[in-house]
Amino acid sequence: MPSMAQGGRLRDPTENPNKLHDRKLDAFSGKQNLAQHRKSLPIASVEKRLMDEVRHNDTLIIVGETGSGKTTQLPQFLFNAGFCRDGKTIGITQPRRVAAVTVAKRVAEECGVELGQRVGYSIRFEDATSISTRIKYMTDGLLLREALLDPYLSRYSVIIVDEAHERTVHTDVLLGLLKNIQRARSKSFNDRVNIEKNKENNGTLSDKDNGVFLKQCQSRKFPPLKLIIMSASLDARGFSEYFGGARAVHVQGRQFPVDTFYTHHAEPDYLDAALITIFQIHLEEGPGDILVFLTGQEEIESVERLVKERLQQLPEGSRKLLTVPIFSALPSEKQMRAFRHAPAGFRKVILATNIAETSVTIPGIKYVIDPGLVKARSYDPVKGMESLIIVPISKSQALQRSGRAGREGSGKCFRLYPESEFDKLEDSTKPEIKRCNLSNVILQLKALGVDDILGFDFMDKPSRASIVKSLEQLFLLGALTDECKLSDPVGRQMAQLPLDPVYSRALILASQFNCLEEMLITVAMLSVESIFYGPREKLEEARTAMRRFSSPEGDHLSLVNVYHASDELLDKRMVGLSKEKKDKILSKWCKENFINSRSLRHARDIHSQIRGHVEQMGLRVASCGDDMLQFRRCLAASFFLNAALRQPEGTYRALASGQVVQIHPSSVLFRAKPECIVFNELVQTNHKYIRNISRIDYLWLSELAPHYYCTQN
DNA sequence: GAGCACTGC
Numbered sequence: 038m039p040s041m042a043q044g045g046r047l048r049d050p051t052e053n054p055n056k057l058h059d060r061k062l063d064a065f066s067g068k069q070n071l072a073q074h075r076k077s078l079p080i081a082s083v084e085k086r087l088m089d090e091v092r093h094n095d096t097l098i099i100v101g102e103t104g105s106g107k108t109t110q111l112p113q114f115l116f117n118a119g120f121c122r123d124g125k126t127i128g129i130t131q132p133r134r135v136a137a138v139t140v141a142k143r144v145a146e147e148c149g150v151e152l153g154q155r156v157g158y159s160i161r162f163e164d165a166t167s168i169s170t171r172i173k174y175m176t177d178g179l180l181l182r183e184a185l186l187d188p189y190l191s192r193y194s195v196i197i198v199d200e201a202h203e204r205t206v207h208t209d210v211l212l213g214l215l216k217n218i219q220r221a222r223s224k225s226f227n228d229r230v231n232i233e234k235n236k237e238n239n240g241t242l243s244d245k246d247n248g249v250f251l252k253q254c255q256s257r258k259f260p261p262l263k264l265i266i267m268s269a270s271l272d273a274r275g276f277s278e279y280f281g282g283a284r285a286v287h288v289q290g291r292q293f294p295v296d297t298f299y300t301h302h303a304e305p306d307y308l309d310a311a312l313i314t315i316f317q318i319h320l321e322e323g324p325g326d327i328l329v330f331l332t333g334q335e336e337i338e339s340v341e342r343l344v345k346e347r348l349q350q351l352p353e354g355s356r357k358l359l360t361v362p363i364f365s366a367l368p369s370e371k372q373m374r375a376f377r378h379a380p381a382g383f384r385k386v387i388l389a390t391n392i393a394e395t396s397v398t399i400p401g402i403k404y405v406i407d408p409g410l411v412k413a414r415s416y417d418p419v420k421g422m423e424s425l426i427i428v429p430i431s432k433s434q435a436l437q438r439s440g441r442a443g444r445e446g447s448g449k450c451f452r453l454y455p456e457s458e459f460d461k462l463e464d465s466t467k468p469e470i471k472r473c474n475l476s477n478v479i480l481q482l483k484a485l486g487v488d489d490i491l492g493f494d495f496m497d498k499p500s501r502a503s504i505v506k507s508l509e510q511l512f513l514l515g516a517l518t519d520e521c522k523l524s525d526p527v528g529r530q531m532a533q534l535p536l537d538p539v540y541s542r543a544l545i546l547a548s549q550f551n552c553l554e555e556m557l558i559t560v561a562m563l564s565v566e567s568i569f570y571g572p573r574e575k576l577e578e579a580r581t582a583m584r585r586f587s588s589p590e591g592d593h594l595s596l597v598n599v600y601h602a603s604d605e606l607l608d609k610r611m612v613g614l615s616k617e618k619k620d621k622i623l624s625k626w627c628k629e630n631f632i633n634s635r636s637l638r639h640a641r642d643i644h645s646q647i648r649g650h651v652e653q654m655g656l657r658v659a660s661c662g663d664d665m666l667q668f669r670r671c672l673a674a675s676f677f678l679n680a681a682l683r684q685p686e687g688t689y690r691a692l693a694s695g696q697v698v699q700i701h702p703s704s705v706l707f708r709a710k711p712e713c714i715v716f717n718e719l720v721q722t723n724h725k726y727i728r729n730i731s732r733i734d735y736l737w738l739s740e741l742a743p744h745y746y747c748t749q750n
Numbered sequence: 751g752a753g754c755a756c757t758g759c
Contacts, residue, residue: 132757132758133756133757133758134757134758160758160759161758161759176757176758176759177758178757178758178759179758179759181758181759182759203757205756205757205758206757206758207757207758207759332755333753333754333755334753334754334755335752335753335754364755365754365755365756365757366754366755390755390756391755391756392755392756394755394756395756395757396756396757411755411756412754412755412756413755413756414754414755414756425754425755427755469756469757477759481759534759535758535759536759566754567754571753573753643759646759701752701753701754702751702752702753703752703753703754707751707752708751720754722752722753722754723752723753724752726752726753726754728754
């Protein structure tokens, strides 16, 4: 049994906010209540000071802990302080869609305006803004897209990058870009002022870093751009240094205290330790739900089984414990169970992946169990292979996890490792940009006019090998010229499409192969999480359902079949029905066919978006009908970098890297094992598995990708 | 014959 030693408190308990005070607020009428609530937020008392800081500093770092109110209040302060004069907008970026939407709704309510008017949001597939929007919440990825159309982000007077400590790829690219834009805008502003002063027209605005931005806008004047970087991590130094010693201010948070406990010794079996801790809490601690952080679906399912088994060994009266799993691949209706109250007298134990760390907040959590591990993706640029491995979390992740116990009252966090192990953890998680394939990032930067990728001012520079590998890949796809410039029209078109570059290339090729109709569906389906969902207990049924759609040609055509079947359903039965009704029928059909309806809907959204894009580009949208040969030849031409040949033992050799790989058992070609194939994904888990596979003819490779295969062989 | 954390355009 893991014995717990008390660790230090996370926060000073005297900072404990007054819950009674909050309850009193409920008695106020709506509007008064909101106003009172705003005034009670920690950030409210520093409004004037913050606005002075923004006026005097072009870049400001704000460190605000959970519950400080920074995300909802700061944009309102800026609006009231006059930062939207001359019709300018305040932009606030979020790493996640759901945050952009919920915060915008909240702020519109606080301002007493209709959502989409003065306060709005914009995320992919959904735009709730208008000409009068002055406070605009959006995802960071969307702002990056906006920069492609408006390189100076000229409509914004202030851009706030929220949750910057998460260091997603989008945040990191955005930070580098904003730094350039800010410099370029101040320079254009100052130069313009000087030009006007001296009544000269020959001012040259060339600047090594910002040449392109400046060239595009020489004749226009832009007011300087204010940047505010908001982070929840205690260490603002990194951001401050990156922005040339920018000023950092600290805003107090409002969290309840969480007691942290460690084990005396390292636990050899953390699942068993988690199990014991669950029951220890259940039997010995006061009411409150438990949140356990596990690394994946399999672990969650096995802990769930074990909890249920052990529960049966307890006396009748102690069995009131309800397990609820939550992970991203779980269908949404099952995810919802985590948010429901447990029946009276029951305690809920939520078995969650990282999804519960930031993406969703489950109410009622008083106890957190943290084994200190996470399943993380890493990328090997030399092999061009991703892997999913279980690694220790960082200190900031551990704090984020324990904080989940202090949302509504004081809580307890049980770390299933000794305190000495905690001290050895990295301070923060390695930024994603250092552990992913950079092809998309580089394509975007090239399209934004950044030619010298190796010299780009990243906050954390990816390895040279990783950059070079992606440049090489983009060159082989025809997106870059011999001089490493964006090619026209291919590279430019590829950068316009919100897809993995390989998929963008496939669309362009498909217009030449007369199968763009099919390829649009294929890449939309490949761009979402797994379409098929097979719960362990119904695996046979799921397999039978999947066979209804499977094509002997491979997974690509099988996915097209699923999409066509859903099309047919929507055409046949849904003319004139409301959107809700349609959604309901589609969900039912998905359930019957073991298809993840969230994934399919997502694919349908992507499909309609990219269809719009390719039509606008003037690509020819045609169907190859029953000519599967044509479609497979197009797959070979598109995915030639991912071709593999069968070996005598039944494994495959990937031609580009020489690696020995295996077909993933979820593929429709798992048994057929054709001689030559193309695939879309290579991930190392227990084996090196390739997924999403189609059968091709070996001879097509040298015919359709001679620039690669003739020189190689 | 296996199992894939999480985001985002």
